[in-house]
Amino acid sequence: MPRIATPDTVTVTQEQVTRALGEVLPGVADTRIERWAPTHADLTWANVMGPEFSIIDWEDRGMAPRGLDAAALWGHALAVPALADRVHQERHADLESRDGKLMSLFFPSKIVGPHAHEADPLLAPARKEAAHLVAEL
Template sequence: MVGSVHAAVDLRHVPADPVLVRVEQGLNVRLHRDTLVRKRRSLGARTERGTWVRIERRAFERIGQQGWNGTEAAAVLLGVVMPRWYQGVTWREADEPVMWRADELELVTSQPVGTGARVREDPGLPEAWWAGLNGSLDALSSQHTYRIATPDTERITQELVTGKLGEVFPAVTDTRVGKWVPAHGDLTWANVMGPGFCLIDWEDWGMAPRGLDAVTLWGNALAVPGLAARVYHERQRDLESRDGKLMALYFLSKIVGPHAREDDPLLVPARREAARLAADLQT
């Protein structure tokens, strides 16, 4: 059934070759199997023509009203440093409420700054990297789209923000978002390349509260105080706006909330920042 909920599949632990063959046929490319990168929800590999193919599997309930052609739709954005999009192919998994999508993109030679969403040490990024980040985020936020950002594959709405903040920070009673702007929606350290700046993985971009992207990058650097301070300095206008503070609490609620882990290296700085922001937003 279209509305049914499908069990998640970790693509790091399932056979990939049948999918790779389907992608090769659909895009008329040959994938280099020795370059295959496996993630929980996606696969990626180089092609014989010097491009990159990203493949994702997503259940119907995670696709939503706007579809999931984010990478293709992002090709119209101006002034944002990202891989060029060339072509894509989509198909439904037989007898399952699941879709597959593969996009052929420009090959980016820089590596992700982080091996995961967070970083544990300062990567020593050059000044040109920070200029690329600022130019791209400023250009992105000045445009418009009818898409809604889906961080963690969930549409970000006023109701979602209010519900999460009310659950973890009930003393913050005014949770109204004042300004919505286009955002990447998943601006973690795994999705920014360095030392040459480039922003990848655009499947979740769309309108979001101001500051979401800056907060995501800052929050995932809290275990490296110097790096977090640099992000804060570079994106100060976003992070010190009221909407930016709400988004910071929204991000921190996932760390300090009911599922907090005492061994999480972000927990101590997250609690400190959450206390500061909650007090500020109550005044």
């Protein structure tokens, strides 16, 4: 049996995705994940190294919904619109898939949810992107 990813130390499951989106973004009716793929599951800018490109911190790796890594990297860049646009451009195939759109909502659901902090620079852009994605789905 393949290892399941554990972003934020929580095993990602269909039920977790459905619950997280339903609690914060009730406008998303169909949260069914169609494709699971190998994932880093903690792809943040702190885990991307240079000048020789490398990715560190693989303990959460495993199978997860397609687009989880791309959505996390994109979501962590929302406060810098040009960077978020670049990530979206580079990872377009993942982020524009239906599962990628769900993962693009899954990331901001953690920011705009009940523990939102008004001073978080990601909050306003996450709210904006979440509203846009809910309308698309």
